Amino acid sequence: MLRxxxxxxxxxxxxxxxKFFSYLxxxxxxxxxxxxxxxxFIIFGILAPFLVPNDxxxxxxxxxxxxxxxxxxxxxDHLGRDVFSRLLYGIRTSLSTAFLVxxxxxxVSVIVGTTAGYFGGKIDQLVIGVIDTLLAFPGLVLALVxxxxxxxxxxxxxxxxxxxxxxxxxxIIRGMVMSIKEQExxxxxxACGAGDLHIILVHILPNIISPVxxxxxxxxxxxxxxxxxxxxxxxxxxxxxxEWGVMLNAGRPYMQLAPWLMFFPGMAIFLIVxxxxxxxxxxxxxFDPRDxx
Amino acid sequence: MKSSKxxxxxxxxxxxxxxxxxxxxxxxxxxxxxxxxNVGMVFEPGNLDPAQSWNGWFVVQSGMGQxxxxxxxxxxxxxxxxxDYRQIDExxxxxxxxxxxxxxxxxxxxxxxxxxxxxxxxxxxxRAPDLLKIDSIDILAEDKLLITTKEPNPAxxxxxxxxxxxxxxxxxxxxxxxxxxxxxxxxxxxxxANYQPDVEIVVDRNDDYWGQTPxxxxxNFRFISDGMSRVMAFQSGExxxxxxxxxxxxxxxxxxxxxxxxxxxxxxxxxxxxxLEHQHLDSLEVRRxxxxxxxxxxxxxxxxxxxxxxxxxxxxxxxPFGGDELDAYEHNLDKAADILTVAGWDLxxxxxRQKNGQKLKLTLHTYDxxxxxxxxxxxxxxQLKELGIEIQVKSVENISSILDEGxxxxxxxxxxxxxxxxxxxFLDLVFKSGASSNFSNFSETEVDQIISQLANxxxxxxxxxxxxxxxxxxxxxxxxxxxxxxxxxMGVKEGLTGYQVHPSEFYxxxxxxxxx
Numbered sequence: 001m002l003r004x005x006x007x008x009x010x011x012x013x014x015x016x017x018x019k020f021f022s023y024l025x026x027x028x029x030x031x032x033x034x035x036x037x038x039x040x041f042i043i044f045g046i047l048a049p050f051l052v053p054n055d056x057x058x059x060x061x062x063x064x065x066x067x068x069x070x071x072x073x074x075x076x077d078h079l080g081r082d083v084f085s086r087l088l089y090g091i092r093t094s095l096s097t098a099f100l101v102x103x104x105x106x107x108v109s110v111i112v113g114t115t116a117g118y119f120g121g122k123i124d125q126l127v128i129g130v131i132d133t134l135l136a137f138p139g140l141v142l143a144l145v146x147x148x149x150x151x152x153x154x155x156x157x158x159x160x161x162x163x164x165x166x167x168x169x170x171x172i173i174r175g176m177v178m179s180i181k182e183q184e185x186x187x188x189x190x191a192c193g194a195g196d197l198h199i200i201l202v203h204i205l206p207n208i209i210s211p212v213x214x215x216x217x218x219x220x221x222x223x224x225x226x227x228x229x230x231x232x233x234x235x236x237x238x239x240x241x242x243e244w245g246v247m248l249n250a251g252r253p254y255m256q257l258a259p260w261l262m263f264f265p266g267m268a269i270f271l272i273v274x275x276x277x278x279x280x281x282x283x284x285x286x287f288d289p290r291d292x293x
Numbered sequence: 294m295k296s297s298k299x300x301x302x303x304x305x306x307x308x309x310x311x312x313x314x315x316x317x318x319x320x321x322x323x324x325x326x327x328x329x330x331n332v333g334m335v336f337e338p339g340n341l342d343p344a345q346s347w348n349g350w351f352v353v354q355s356g357m358g359q360x361x362x363x364x365x366x367x368x369x370x371x372x373x374x375x376x377d378y379r380q381i382d383e384x385x386x387x388x389x390x391x392x393x394x395x396x397x398x399x400x401x402x403x404x405x406x407x408x409x410x411x412x413x414x415x416x417x418x419x420r421a422p423d424l425l426k427i428d429s430i431d432i433l434a435e436d437k438l439l440i441t442t443k444e445p446n447p448a449x450x451x452x453x454x455x456x457x458x459x460x461x462x463x464x465x466x467x468x469x470x471x472x473x474x475x476x477x478x479x480x481x482x483x484x485x486a487n488y489q490p491d492v493e494i495v496v497d498r499n500d501d502y503w504g505q506t507p508x509x510x511x512x513n514f515r516f517i518s519d520g521m522s523r524v525m526a527f528q529s530g531e532x533x534x535x536x537x538x539x540x541x542x543x544x545x546x547x548x549x550x551x552x553x554x555x556x557x558x559x560x561x562x563x564x565x566x567x568x569l570e571h572q573h574l575d576s577l578e579v580r581r582x583x584x585x586x587x588x589x590x591x592x593x594x595x596x597x598x599x600x601x602x603x604x605x606x607x608x609x610x611x612x613p614f615g616g617d618e619l620d621a622y623e624h625n626l627d628k629a630a631d632i633l634t635v636a637g638w639d640l641x642x643x644x645x646r647q648k649n650g651q652k653l654k655l656t657l658h659t660y661d662x663x664x665x666x667x668x669x670x671x672x673x674x675x676q677l678k679e680l681g682i683e684i685q686v687k688s689v690e691n692i693s694s695i696l697d698e699g700x701x702x703x704x705x706x707x708x709x710x711x712x713x714x715x716x717x718x719f720l721d722l723v724f725k726s727g728a729s730s731n732f733s734n735f736s737e738t739e740v741d742q743i744i745s746q747l748a749n750x751x752x753x754x755x756x757x758x759x760x761x762x763x764x765x766x767x768x769x770x771x772x773x774x775x776x777x778x779x780x781x782x783m784g785v786k787e788g789l790t791g792y793q794v795h796p797s798e799f800y801x802x803x804x805x806x807x808x809x
Binding site for chain 1 (some may be wrong): 542545670
C-alpha cells in the first residue's frame with residue numbers, strides 16, 4: 001500500500017516537473033526578463049571574486065571621487081574604493097542575506113502553519129493568537145526595534161527580519177491547509193489508514209508548495225528592500241562590508257558632488273526588486289488559476 | 294499580467310522623473326527686503342534654561358542670553374554685560390556692572406540679580422563649581438560685586454564667558470520653577486517668542502534692549518541634525534544660516550551664487566578614547582602602536598577634504614598652548630609593527646596579530662551627527678588592518694551613553710577644547726582622575742599635579758608652560774588618540790551682515806545681524 005503510494009508520488013512529482021517546464025514556456029515575456037535579470041545578478045554575485053577589477057574593501061585616499069571611467073566603471077567612492085567592485089560584492093551580501101531570511105521564514109511558517117491548520121483546536125487558537133499579535137505591529141518597525149535592541153550587525157538584521165517575517169506566510173499556509181484538509185482525497189487517504197504525518201507530507205505539502213513559492217518570489221523583493229533600508233539606517237551591514245544600503249547611505253553626503261555614489265547602488269536595488277516582483281507576478285498568473293481569469 | 298505591465302511602466306516613469314528632478318538646480322532670489330531670518334542648527338537644546346547641561350550654548354548663540362564677559366575673535370576676554378573688572382588679590386575679584394540693563398520681563402539687572410544668577414548656575418550646573426571655584430559673592434554697591442574664590446582661579450574672568458553663566462532673572466526662575474526652562478527671562482537683543490520642543494524656536498526683537506537696537510523682527514531656529522538635509526535646506530532657501538556644513542559640500546556651495554560658506558579654525562578636536570580598562574588597551578605598547586599607525590594627515594587632508602588640520606596633542610594649533618612643539622605620534626607603520634612585535638603580538642596567518650592565543654580585535658564606536666566621523670572610523674579601520682589589528686566599526690545613535698557606561702574599546706568623540714580660551718577647562722574635564730568626561734578612566738598622579746598647579750598660576754607664560762607640560766605627559770601615556778582639528782564651516786546667504794563665526798562656537802546672532 002505504502003509502496004504503491006510512493007510510486008504514485010514519484011509519478012506526480014515527474015508530472016509536476018514537466019508541468020513546471022511547460023509552464024515556463026507559457027510564462028509571459030516580461031516575467032522572463034525578470035528571470036533573466038535575477039539570473040544575471042546571481043551569476044555575477046557568485047563569480048564576483050573573479051570579476052571584480054579592484055579590491056572592494058581596500059581604501060586608496062589618492063583616488064577619491066573619480067567619475068566613472070575605463071578603469072573604474074562606476075567611479076570611486078569617498079574613500080577611493082571602486083564602486084563597481086563593491087556593487088558586485090554587494091550582490092552577495094544582499095541576495096544571500098535575503099535568501100537566508102526567506103528560507104528561515106519559510107521553514108518556520110510551513111511547520112507552524114501546517115500544524116495549526118491541520119490539527120486545529122487549541123493549537124490553532126494559540127498559533128493564530130501569536131500570529132495576530134505579531135501582525136498587529138508594522139513589520140518593518142518591529143524589525144527596526146529588534147535590530148536596534150540587538151545592536152547593529154548583519155546577523156542581527158537577519159534575525160530581526162526573520163522573526164517578523166514568518167508570521168505572514170504562516171497565516172496564509174494555515175488557511176490553505178485548512179481548505180485542503182477538507183478535500184475528499186484527504187478523507188480517502190485517512191480512510192485507508194494513513195497517519196497524520198503521512199497525510200501532511202505526502203498529500204498536503206505538495207499542494208501548498210507552488211503557491212508558497214510564488215509568495216516567496218514576490219516577497220524576495222520586499223526582503224531585499226528591507227535589508228537595504230535597515231542597512232541604510234545603519235542597523236545592518238557594518239563597514240567595510242559592501243552592501244547596497246550602506247553604499248547609499250555613505251554616498252548621501254556627496255549626493256551633489258558625486259551622484260554616481262548613490263545612482264548605481266540605487267539602480268541595483270531598483271532592478272533586482274523589480275525583477276523579483278515581475279517574476280513573482282508571472283508565476284502567480286501560472287500557479288494561481290483564480291487570478292488568471 | 295496586465296497589472297504587472299502597468300506597474301512596470303509606472304516604475305519607469307517614476308524613476309525617470311526622479312532623474313529629471315535631480316538635474317534641477319535651485320534659483321537663489323535676489324530681493325532682500327526682509328526683517329526675518331531662518332537659522333538651521335545641528336543640536337537642539339534640551340530646554341532653554343542656560344544653567345542646565347549645555348543649553349547655554351544655544352541660548353547665547355540665539356542672541357537671547359548674554360554673559361558678563363565675552364571672547365573676541367582672538368579668544369581674548371572683553372566685557373559684555375559687565376562694565377569693568379579688577380583683580381584685588383589672588384582670591385578676590387571686583388566686578389562693576391552697568392546701569393540700565395533690564396531683563397526681558399522688565400526687571401533691572403542689578404548686582405543682586407547677577408549674584409543670584411551666578412549662584413543659581415553654581416547650584417544647577419555640575420560643571421560650574423569646578424569651572425568657577427566661587428566661594429562667595431558679595432554686593433558692594435548696586436553696581437558692584439565682589440567675587441571670592443575658594444582657591445586661586447586665574448581663569449575666573451574667562452570662565453564667566455562660558456554660556457552656563459548666562460545671566461538670568463533668578464528670582465523669576467525661583468518663582469516659575471520648571472516652567473522657567475520654557476520661558477526664560479534673559480538680557481539679550483532677542484527674546485523668546487515661541488518655543489515648540491522638537492519643532493522650532495522663534496525669537497523676536499527685544500525693543501528695550503540695552504545696547505544698539507536690534508534690526509531683525511523675528512528669527513526662526515530649526516534643528517536639522519542630518520548634514521545633507523541641512524545643506525539642501527540651505528540651497529533651497531529654507532534657511533539663511535546653516536550651522537556646520539559638511540566639508541565635502543563647501544566648494545559646491547561657495548560656487549552657488551547667493552550662497553557663501555565661512556570657515557574658521559575651531560577649538561575643537563576629533564579624538565578617540567581608549568578604554569584603559571580593556572584587557573589589551575591597558576598596555577601602553579598597544580596604544581602607542583595604534584597611535585603610530587593612524588595617518589592623521591590623510592584624515593585631515595583627504596577624508597575631511599582639507600577641512601581640518603592633522604592632530605598632535607589635545608589642543609588645536611590655533612591656541613597659544615596648542616601642540617606645535619609637542620612630540621607627535623608620527624605616522625610610521627613599520628615602527629608601529631615593531632612595537633607590537635616586541636610586545637609579543639605576532640602576526641597570525643589570518644593577518645590578525647595575536648598573543649597567548651588571543652587576537653587583537655577591537656571595536657570602534659562612532660556616531661553620525663558629525664558626518665565625517667564614520668568616515669574617519671572607516672579609514673582608521675583600514676589603517677589599523679595594515680598593522681594587523683581587526684577593528685569592528687559600530688555607528689551608534691547615542692555615543693554619550695556608551696561613553697558613560699564605559700561600554701567600548703575605542704570611541705570617537707568630538708569636543709571643544711577651550712571654549713573660554715583657557716587650557717584649564719579641557720584638562721580638568723578630560724584628563725584629571727575621575728573627571729566627568731574622563732571616559733578612558735585615565736589616572737596619572739603627575740598629570741593631576743600639573744593640572745592643580747595650573748589652577749594656581751596667574752602668569753600667562755607660566756600657564757602655557759604648564760599646559761605644554763601636561764600635554765607632554767598625556768601624550769606619553771596616550772589615553773586618547775588626537776585625530777584632527779576640524780574647521781567650523783557656516784553657510785550664510787549673501788546679503789546678511791553682522792553674524793558671528795567664532796572659534797568658540799558660542800556666538801552666532803547678536804544685535805548687529807541684518808540684511809544689507
